[in-house]
Amino acid sequence: EAGSEDIDILPNGLAFISSGLKYPGIKSLAPEKPGEIFLMDLNEDNPRAVELRISRGFDLASFNPHGISTYVD
Numbered sequence: 001e002a003g004s005e006d007i008d009i010l011p012n013g014l015a016f017i018s019s020g021l022k023y024p025g026i027k028s029l030a031p032e033k034p035g036e037i038f039l040m041d042l043n044e045d046n047p048r049a050v051e052l053r054i055s056r057g058f059d060l061a062s063f064n065p066h067g068i069s070t071y072v073d
Contacts, residue, residue, distance in 0.1 A: 004017045004018065004019045004038075005018045005019060005020070005021040005065060005066060005067065005068075006018045006065075006066075006067045006068045007068070008068050008069055008070045009042065010070060010072060011072070012043075013041060013042040013043040014039060014040070014041055014042070015039070015040040015041075015042055015047075016037060016038070016039060016068055016070060017037070017038040017039075017040060017049060017068070018035065018036075018037055018065035018066070018067065018068040019035060019036045019037075019038060019065070020033060020034060020035030020036050020063070020064065020065060021035065021064060021065060021066050022035075022064050023066075034060045034061055034062075034063045034064075035063040035064050035065040036051050036052075036063075036065075037051075037052045037054070037065065037068070038050060038051055038052065039052055
């Protein structure tokens, strides 16, 4: 709903999407909502983004993702 900021697609077709960037001077579509990370499996016939749960203890209220990258080992 609020749009994505960045996406990183792994070789296996899984895509991680960051959303919820709040930046001074840019209108936010959901100013009260913290940032989110979504997962999308591009191998599916009808892929859809699913919000990932973030671990307890993480300061979700100030989560403001700008970009995303992955490391494959």
